[in-house]
Amino acid sequence: MMCPRARRGIRGVTLLELLIVLTLMGIIVAIVLPTFGGGVSTTALKSAAREVAAGLRYARGQAIAQRTEALLVLDVDARTFTLPPDTQLxxxxxxxxxxxxTAQRDLVSDKVGAIRFFPDGGSTGGRITLAAGERKYDVDVDWLTGRVTILD
Structure with a gap:
């Protein structure tokens, strides 16, 4: 058993000191980490590929349901797409x-083009590639069936 006098000589870290150090480390990490990131996360990349695929599937569904041609227009530079006649970006x-x-007839310019769907469900076909660094997803549209698939 230790005598009271010996206990005074033992030094340790108090809970308050530990909390202060952890708080400072959290602040430093919160400031420094965003400067290293700067890219698109894998989750955001996959989410974007799914969003494009959903837009393509919607356009195909509209073409079949309304018995008319429908398209998805993609602006590569602005990183936006629309589903005319809807103007929402x-x-x-x-x-x-x-x-x-995509098909030559659906290229508006070097940076803007479309993938067209027909009333029978078919399409002009094409591929939209989404990439961030080494990671990429291809959203393929089969010309015969109009089927949309995501390839990684």
């Missing part, structure tokens, strides 16, 4: 790289 993450492969 669907925005994709800023640091995302996009590439559009």
């Amino acid at each position: 669907h925005r994709l993450p800023e640091r995302l790289e996009l590439k559009l492969y």
Whole structure:
């Protein structure tokens, strides 16, 4: 058993000191971490691919239901897409790289193009590639069936 005099000589870290250090470390991490990130997370990239695929599937459904052609228009530079006649812009993450492969007749310019769907469910076909660094997803549209798939 230790005598009271010996206990005074033992030094430790108080709970208050520990909390102060942890708080300071949290503040430093919160400030420094965003400067290293700067890219698009894997989750955000996959979410963007799913959003584009959902837009394509919606356009295909509209073409079949309304028995008319429908399309998804993609602006590669602005990282947006629309589903005419709706003018709402669907925005994709800023640091995302996009590439559009589609039929020549559906290219408006070097940076703007569309994938067209027909009343029978078919399409002009194409591929939209979404990339961030080494990671990428391809959203493919089969020309014969209009089927939309996400490939990683």
